[in-house]
Amino acid sequence: MTENPIKKAIERCVELLPDGKRWQVMEVCGTHTMSIARMGIRTILGEKLRLVSGPGCPVCVTSEGDIVRSIHLAGLPGVIVTTFGDMMRVPGGGKSLFDAKAGGADVRIIYSPTDSLKIAEDNPDKQVVFLAVGFETTIPSIAATVELAGKRNLSNFSILPMMKLVPPALRLLCEHPELAIDGFILPGHVSTIIGHQPYRFIVEDFGIPSVITGFTDRDIADGLLRMSAMLASGAARLENSYARAVPEDGNSSARALMEQVFEPANAYWRGVGELAASGLNCRNEYARFDARTHFELPDGEPPEPPGCLCGAVILGKVLPTDCPQFGKSCAPENPLGPCMVSSEGACAAYHKYGFSDEK
Amino acid sequence: MCLAYPGKVVKIDGNDGEVDFGGFTKKVNLMLMPEIKIGDYVLVHAGFAISKTTEEDAIETLTALKEIRDAFYEERREIHKEGV
Numbered sequence: 001m002t003e004n005p006i007k008k009a010i011e012r013c014v015e016l017l018p019d020g021k022r023w024q025v026m027e028v029c030g031t032h033t034m035s036i037a038r039m040g041i042r043t044i045l046g047e048k049l050r051l052v053s054g055p056g057c058p059v060c061v062t063s064e065g066d067i068v069r070s071i072h073l074a075g076l077p078g079v080i081v082t083t084f085g086d087m088m089r090v091p092g093g094g095k096s097l098f099d100a101k102a103g104g105a106d107v108r109i110i111y112s113p114t115d116s117l118k119i120a121e122d123n124p125d126k127q128v129v130f131l132a133v134g135f136e137t138t139i140p141s142i143a144a145t146v147e148l149a150g151k152r153n154l155s156n157f158s159i160l161p162m163m164k165l166v167p168p169a170l171r172l173l174c175e176h177p178e179l180a181i182d183g184f185i186l187p188g189h190v191s192t193i194i195g196h197q198p199y200r201f202i203v204e205d206f207g208i209p210s211v212i213t214g215f216t217d218r219d220i221a222d223g224l225l226r227m228s229a230m231l232a233s234g235a236a237r238l239e240n241s242y243a244r245a246v247p248e249d250g251n252s253s254a255r256a257l258m259e260q261v262f263e264p265a266n267a268y269w270r271g272v273g274e275l276a277a278s279g280l281n282c283r284n285e286y287a288r289f290d291a292r293t294h295f296e297l298p299d300g301e302p303p304e305p306p307g308c309l310c311g312a313v314i315l316g317k318v319l320p321t322d323c324p325q326f327g328k329s330c331a332p333e334n335p336l337g338p339c340m341v342s343s344e345g346a347c348a349a350y351h352k353y354g355f356s357d358e359k
Numbered sequence: 360m361c362l363a364y365p366g367k368v369v370k371i372d373g374n375d376g377e378v379d380f381g382g383f384t385k386k387v388n389l390m391l392m393p394e395i396k397i398g399d400y401v402l403v404h405a406g407f408a409i410s411k412t413t414e415e416d417a418i419e420t421l422t423a424l425k426e427i428r429d430a431f432y433e434e435r436r437e438i439h440k441e442g443v
Binding site: 029030031035038057058059084086111112113114115133134135137138140141144187189190192193214215216217218244245246247251253254257342343344 | 360361362363365388390391392393402404405406407409410411412413415416419420422423424426
């Protein structure tokens with residue numbers, strides 16, 4: 001904790017909250033997870049307010065089957081797989097994309113999905129497949145890429161759709177009988193796209209206070225203060241502590257493009273299983289850009305790695321430090337599951353910033 | 360993965376823009392933000408401008424995000440140094 005006003009704000013949160021209950025607030029954004037861990041906030045909050053990390057990292061919620069299919073694609077002759085770097089070391093079926101690349105597969109880390117189009121144009125004799133993971137922050141850029149591929153009439157580019165929508169996961173968390181979540185800290189950058197509306201059910205149907213917030217120390221402190229004030233007064237509102245970047249209506253141009261290219265589909269989440277209308281597939285007009293129409297891929301959902309608690313960590317059922325593998329047979333250099341690999345995984349955050357005070 | 364970096368739009372040519380991230384500029388696709396003008400501050404994610412923001416946000420957020428990423432990649436470099 002470097003800044004005193006921030007520390008004071010967090011201490012104020014603890015003062016505000018009524019005694020006699022352990023309050024539980026979930027942050028549903030991997031970048032928040034990293035910020036909170038880096039700031040050492042949990043130490044100041046102590047026992048009274050427990051911050052748990054939810055399904056806020058698109059790589060972490062990607063199913064074992066999708067990872068296996070991605071690695072399978074990379075191994076096919078004549079295929080170039082393009083991916084965000086976070087996917088490289090996630091294990092699936094005992095190996096990773098990193099291993100596949102070391103074994104000779106052509107796997108390329110890209111910054112923007114559109115980089116895949118340039119690679120496709122430069123390699124007309126190869127099939128280029130982009131591993132399309134991401135929440136609403138990323139999905140518009142993937143939609144734009146598919147739309148551009150259509151305009152350029154590219155016949156050697158496709159995506160493996162693994163995109164996930166945040167609101168259906170939030171509904172699952174609200175309805176989950178084992179999770180007693182008193183409040184949600186909502187993801188700032190997802191919100192720049194979807195705006196306020198998709199979150200209203202959390203407050204209106206479940207009476208759970210929620211705050212959209214940003215990523216600086218001040219944002220996090222402000223978000224937690226607003227949350228604590230609502231919890232203390234028993235009010236359940238949707239508040240926006242990141243209004244400078246999140247307009248109430250989000251980004252309607254981005255959403256229009258998403259809807260033009262994709263349609264809702266059931267998706268399989270790690271630790272959760274299949275969730276209705278929580279993912280996206282290409283609409284008919286863009287179906288030729290779905291890799292599954294070109295390649296035969298392994299079907300189904302293999303079991304998650306034995307002993308790996310990522311599924312329970314993603315839902316906030318257990319803390320990373322509750323996993324018997326944590327820091328022992330699972331560490332950043334030898335990860336068992338995605339939460340230890342991704343730059344936004346809860347296990348990676350706890351491992352990086354210390355965890356002795358978490359229990 | 361949902362990280363978005365704030366910067367200032369310094370050039371616009373159709374959907375192609377250039378954004379200054381406090382010292383270095385990068386090409387950014389503006390098709391998700393058709394209303395953007397030169398001098399606006401935007402959040403950039405995966406090569407696309409996705410939202411408007413403020414100058415104050417740009418300065419503060421860039422500092423905070425740099426700390427997070429530096430710490431993470433420092434650890435990764437250590438891992439790779441060990442030959443894993």
